[in-house]
Amino acid sequence: MHILETKAINLHYGDFHALKGISMVANKNTVTALIGPSGCGKSTYLRLFNRMNDLIDNVEISGQVLVDGEDIYSRRVHVDDLRKKVGMVFQKPNPFPKSIYENVAYGLRVNGINDKKFIEERVISSLEQAALWNEVKDKLNKSAFELSGGQQQRLCIARALAIQPSVLLMDEPASALDPLSTSKIEELIYSLKKDYTIVIVTHNMQQAGRVSDYTAFFYMGTLVEYNETKIIFTNPQNTQTQNYITGRFG
Amino acid sequence: MKISIIQRKRYSQNIAFWAFRLLSFMVVAILFIILGFLIYNGVKVISWDFLTEMPQDGMTKGGIYPAIIGTLCLIVGSILFAFPIGVLSALFMNEYMKDSWFKRFLNQMTNNLGGIPSIVFGLFGMALFVNKFGFGDSIIAGSLTLGLMVLPVIIRTTEEALKAVNDTFRHASLALGSSKWQTVRRVVLPIAFPNIITGVILSIGRVSGETAPILFTVAAYFLPRLPQSIFDQVMALPYHLYVIITSGTNIEESRPMAYGTALVLITIVLIMNLVANALRRYFGKKVKMS
Numbered sequence: 326m327h328i329l330e331t332k333a334i335n336l337h338y339g340d341f342h343a344l345k346g347i348s349m350v351a352n353k354n355t356v357t358a359l360i361g362p363s364g365c366g367k368s369t370y371l372r373l374f375n376r377m378n379d380l381i382d383n384v385e386i387s388g389q390v391l392v393d394g395e396d397i398y399s400r401r402v403h404v405d406d407l408r409k410k411v412g413m414v415f416q417k418p419n420p421f422p423k424s425i426y427e428n429v430a431y432g433l434r435v436n437g438i439n440d441k442k443f444i445e446e447r448v449i450s451s452l453e454q455a456a457l458w459n460e461v462k463d464k465l466n467k468s469a470f471e472l473s474g475g476q477q478q479r480l481c482i483a484r485a486l487a488i489q490p491s492v493l494l495m496d497e498p499a500s501a502l503d504p505l506s507t508s509k510i511e512e513l514i515y516s517l518k519k520d521y522t523i524v525i526v527t528h529n530m531q532q533a534g535r536v537s538d539y540t541a542f543f544y545m546g547t548l549v550e551y552n553e554t555k556i557i558f559t560n561p562q563n564t565q566t567q568n569y570i571t572g573r574f575g
Numbered sequence: 576m577k578i579s580i581i582q583r584k585r586y587s588q589n590i591a592f593w594a595f596r597l598l599s600f601m602v603v604a605i606l607f608i609i610l611g612f613l614i615y616n617g618v619k620v621i622s623w624d625f626l627t628e629m630p631q632d633g634m635t636k637g638g639i640y641p642a643i644i645g646t647l648c649l650i651v652g653s654i655l656f657a658f659p660i661g662v663l664s665a666l667f668m669n670e671y672m673k674d675s676w677f678k679r680f681l682n683q684m685t686n687n688l689g690g691i692p693s694i695v696f697g698l699f700g701m702a703l704f705v706n707k708f709g710f711g712d713s714i715i716a717g718s719l720t721l722g723l724m725v726l727p728v729i730i731r732t733t734e735e736a737l738k739a740v741n742d743t744f745r746h747a748s749l750a751l752g753s754s755k756w757q758t759v760r761r762v763v764l765p766i767a768f769p770n771i772i773t774g775v776i777l778s779i780g781r782v783s784g785e786t787a788p789i790l791f792t793v794a795a796y797f798l799p800r801l802p803q804s805i806f807d808q809v810m811a812l813p814y815h816l817y818v819i820i821t822s823g824t825n826i827e828e829s830r831p832m833a834y835g836t837a838l839v840l841i842t843i844v845l846i847m848n849l850v851a852n853a854l855r856r857y858f859g860k861k862v863k864m865s
Contacts, residue, residue, distance in 0.1 A: 419743035435753035
């Protein structure tokens with residue numbers, strides 16, 4: 326069974342038709358990259374899976390979004406439970422104005438976990454998973470704002486991992502970072518694949534090529550082409566895809 | 576000699592900047608002139624006795640102790656009433672309500688509430704709290720009236736404080752599976768809190784200085800004893816000032832007392848502002864560090 330699936334999704338912001346009949350699937354423990362020019366709907370599509378589009382007024386969605394085979398827009402699904410299962414990392418690092426430790430512990434605390442020892446173990450293991458532990462182990466009680474941008478972003482990844490989601494959504498997670506921090510994030514994505522299913526939106530074609538197993542090309546709200554990354558990059562079936570990945574537009 | 580365009584631009588810019596500088600100095604100057612005037616005229620009556628004794632001899636001698644206590648009671652009472660209601664309604668409007676005609680309506684009504692003249696609040700407070708609720712002229716009636724008056728100030732500043740909290744924090748919290756209320760309580764409020772305090776600062780300034788709302792609801796013309804409960808009348812600084820300027824038994828002789836009273840009133844507002852500012856800085860630091 327596919328862990329993520331959308332069936333004929335249409336999404337309107339007021340009069341604007343942002344997603345036009347998109348059907349797609351993603352398998353467990355894969356990395357799927359969503360690429361396309363600005364405004365093509367890739368971020369909007371990503372936000373379907375943890376229902377972040379709900380926060381915007383005047384959004385209408387039709388079709389089905391399935392996570393683990395369950396229609397997440399059905400009434401039986403509680404959105405807080407969904408977001409425990411489907412974590413998210415945002416474009417700009419957005420740690421809370423709290424300590425490094427409390428940032429990672431936050432997701433556990435709001436989900437009702439109070440066991441000190443358990444929280445501590447989970448904070449450590451999440452920071453380790455996010456390849457940040459060695460850099461912050463001596464200053465866990467310092468403000469998260471003292472970290473560099475790249476470290477903050479890895480902290481945000483650790484924060485998302487702490488509640489052990491099965492899916493991780495990443496919305497251009499490296500676009501605000503320098504090249505070195507970017508490559509660290511990319512290595513991280515590669516290593517996280519064995520435990521998580523990852524969907525990543527990116528502007529950077531090379532990045533999509535490096536980190537993803539599957540690539541979906543969006544254009545003007547439609548899914549133009551979706552295939553294994555190496556096929557998309559070596560032998561795209563659609564001329565629009567080819568033009569985009571060769572840099573002729575976008 | 577012809578002046579080049581560059582020179583002309585530079586001259587006109589210099590003239591403009593000097594004008595701005597002058598105007599902003601003027602604002603500060605006005606404040607200092609008022610302060611200086613009060614200090615010059617009032618400082619000679621200020622003494623420990625002036626602050627701690629009852630008025631005597633038709634308010635030409637003695638102190639203003641009961642009026643100071645009365646004003647402090649009214650500040651605390653009105654803030655106790657207006658702060659929770661104001662903050663909670665701002666929270667509701669800003670964090671929970673979706674954009675709708677009803678929200679715009681509430682917003683507009685809040686603005687209108689802020690535009691009501693204070694004497695009208697006084698009249699309303701008298702009709703509702705003093706007469707209808709039967710509180711009589713009392714601290715509670717005065718506090719509620721003043722509270723109503725500063726409610727829009729607190730709502731507005733709280734709303735501004737909440738709007739200043741970047742949405743990325745809300746999104747980060749919600750994306751971790753926290754509820755809206757958890758997000759508000761654990762993330763939004765701590766960040767906004769220092770700025771919410773500003774609302775309280777502004778309100779304190781207004782509460783301690785307003786005369787009209789307390790005229791018919793709490794203020795006593797002359798009451799040389801301290802209140803025993805919230806259902807007692809009190810003297811209050813602004814009203815006391817009004818009384819000794821306009822209707823004392825010997826206006827000329829009580830003139831220095833008036834300046835002294837004004838000085839005390841301003842000093843109280845100043846001290847409150849400093850305390851609130853310190854609180855604000857303290858909480859601001861805590862948000863950054865914790």
